[in-house]
Amino acid sequence: MTLVLAAASATLAPSPALAGDPLWTTPRLLGTPIVYVEEHVGARFDSALRSSISFVDRYTGSDMRLGRCRTGSRCIRVIRSNATHGYGAWTSWTPGRKTTVIRLSATLARKNWHTRRSIIDHELGHANGARHNSRCTSRMWPDYRCRNKQLPARTFTKSERAMLAKW
Numbered sequence: 064m065t066l067v068l069a070a071a072s073a074t075l076a077p078s079p080a081l082a083g084d085p086l087w088t089t090p091r092l093l094g095t096p097i098v099y100v101e102e103h104v105g106a107r108f109d110s111a112l113r114s115s116i117s118f119v120d121r122y123t124g125s126d127m128r129l130g131r132c133r134t135g136s137r138c139i140r141v142i143r144s145n146a147t148h149g150y151g152a153w154t155s156w157t158p159g160r161k162t163t164v165i166r167l168s169a170t171l172a173r174k175n176w177h178t179r180r181s182i183i184d185h186e187l188g189h190a191n192g193a194r195h196n197s198r199c200t201s202r203m204w205p206d207y208r209c210r211n212k213q214l215p216a217r218t219f220t221k222s223e224r225a226m227l228a229k230w
C-alpha cells in the first residue's frame with residue numbers, strides 16, 4: 064500500500080541527467096534559436112502543447128516551432144507513450160539535448176486541460192535544462208499538484224530561469 068501511494072504521488076519523471084548533466088551544449092552553436100517540436104500526440108494535447116511552447120520560449124529565448132525535425136536544429140519529439148516509468152510523463156535526451164523525447168502517458172491524457180498543460184510546461188522545462196524544485200513554487204515541482212491541491216504556479220524560479228536561459 065505504501066508503495067502504491069508513493070508511486071501515485073510521484074507522478075512526474077525525475078530528470079535522468081540530474082546528476083552532473085555534463086553534456087550540455089550551447090545549442091546556439093547550431094546557429095539558430097529555432098527548435099522543432101515534432102508532435103505525435105494529437106488533438107488531446109495540441110492546444111496545451113502550443114500554450115506550453117510559447118510559455119517556455121519566453122524563458123529560453125528559443126523559437127520552438129511545431130514541425131518536423133530538421134538536421135542542424137534542436138529537436139523535441141512529443142509522443143504518446145506509457146513507457147514513463149510509472150509517471151505521468153517522462154523526458155529523456157541525447158547528449159547535448161540535440162534530440163529530446165517527451166513521453167505523455169494515457170493517464171495524463173485523462174487529466175483536465177490545465178493539468179495537461181502544467182505537465183507539458185514541466186517537461187519542456189526539463190527539455191531545456193530545468194530541474195526539479197523541492198518546493199511548490201514553480202512548474203518544476205515534481206507532482207501534478209501542490210500539497211494544497213492547487214496546480215504549481217505557472218512560473219519558473221530565478222535559478223530555473225538561469226538554466227533555461229542557457230538552452
Ligand SMILES: [Zn+2]
Binds near residue numbers: 077078205
Ligand atoms: Zn520532472
